[in-house]
Amino acid sequence: MQLTQVRSRLFRNIVDSGNVDIAPDVTALVGKNESGKTALLSAIYRFHPVYPQDSFTLGQDYPRWRKVPDTRSGEIKNAKPITCTFTLDDEDLKAVTDVLGPGVIKGRSYSRSIPYEGTNTVILQVDEAVALDNLYADEEVSPALRSVLGTRSLAAALEQADGLAAAEDSDYTAVDVDLFTRAARQRLGDSASAWQRAVRILRGREPKFFYFSDYQNLPGRIALTERVTPPRATGAT
Known part of the structure; x- marks a missing residue:
């Protein structure tokens, strides 16, 4: 990022x-x-x-x-x-x-x-519709159940699935609805969409920022003779 x-x-x-x-x-x-x-x-x-x-x-x-x-x-x-x-x-x-x-x-x-x-x-x-279509594909949701749940968004499909009962002549079962509901809730977590x-x-991936403002001013001219100390002579006695 x-x-x-x-x-x-x-x-x-x-x-x-x-x-x-x-x-x-x-x-x-x-x-x-x-x-x-x-x-x-x-x-x-x-x-x-x-x-x-x-x-x-x-x-x-x-x-x-x-x-x-x-x-x-x-x-x-x-x-x-x-x-x-x-x-x-x-x-x-x-x-x-x-x-x-x-x-x-x-x-x-x-x-x-x-x-x-x-x-x-x-x-x-x-793209809310793509998120829903991804779930349909991953969970291999039947075309019959897809037509009932719609193609608008995960949240809308989940709302439609809550309390949905499979009719006797439908091509999906109550188990299919339950599996979709569980998968949708897992993807959304506690989010509404x-x-x-x-x-x-x-x-959660945003970078954290530091801020610091400490600085030091250097003089415009520096005398090297004052900054450099010559090495001392050493010898053995």
Whole structure:
């Protein structure tokens, strides 16, 4: 999972950083003092900090000059101090494939935004119908049962299967329904959909971030004679 883009909004002295592309090797932020370089790095760190206590705090991090009017207008509820966009690698795709089967994730882009309060916003394209079709194929579900359960999504098929009784003239049995139900619940886990299941898998694979700001200044000129001590002569007596 490679970080490729970040955006910070309404965090400290940043109103909106816009989309900032991250290079695959080294990215340097250049700007005047108080232009938001440190604030942006701090926001990125808080996306998934190695120390969980370092999180966003509305009272400390929200721009003070906007807090009162944004609270009145309700905009403060929609504030997202950091959004990180990643490009998924083959291992990320495999982690989802191992659970939901191939072809469920469309593309390789994964994005998550963190608000000050409430739930995160995730952008990930998942084909719910493919996830269901993978289960049909792996469990060799009969065409008759497929026609009853539908082709929309795992969650919809599971809802349809709950309480479904096989009719006397049907080409599937109660055992077939039970086997499908067990398999679907195993794939979804405690998630409500294949999309949610995929998101939870990928969130567990997000990189953790460190942040450090210690540095030392060196003088513009260094006298080598003061830095280099000549070796002492030694001898035996």
